[in-house]
Amino acid sequence: xxxxxxxxxxxxxxxxxxxxxxxxxGSFVWEATGELAEIYSYWGAGQPITTNLxxxxxxxxxxxxxxxxxxxxxxxxxxxxxxxxxKPRDVCSD
Numbered sequence: 001x002x003x004x005x006x007x008x009x010x011x012x013x014x015x016x017x018x019x020x021x022x023x024x025x026g027s028f029v030w031e032a033t034g035e036l037a038e039i040y041s042y043w044g045a046g047q048p049i050t051t052n053l054x055x056x057x058x059x060x061x062x063x064x065x066x067x068x069x070x071x072x073x074x075x076x077x078x079x080x081x082x083x084x085x086x087k088p089r090d091v092c093s094d
Contacts, residue, residue: 017058019069026048
């Protein structure tokens with residue numbers, strides 16, 4: 001199992017995170033809590049794309065040069081990505 005914090009500079013990945021705007025276009029919420037992503041956001045330049053109604057899911061880009069959020073079509077089979085699961089902190093200890 002690889003944790004997002006373990007990605008090094010030489011590993012390139014795009015990881016789905018639980019942020020989406022399925023319920024209201026342009027209002028990105030965390031799936032687990034339903035909270036808006038207003039307090040903390042780390043959008044890449046020109047993001048999120050809200051003019052394309054299919055860009056409902058968000059991925060985080062790694063390595064550090066790209067550690068930004070990007071909105072994208074969740075169901076485009078040509079853009080498969082890994083994902084991050086949320087677990088209680090005590091389950092994810094090193």
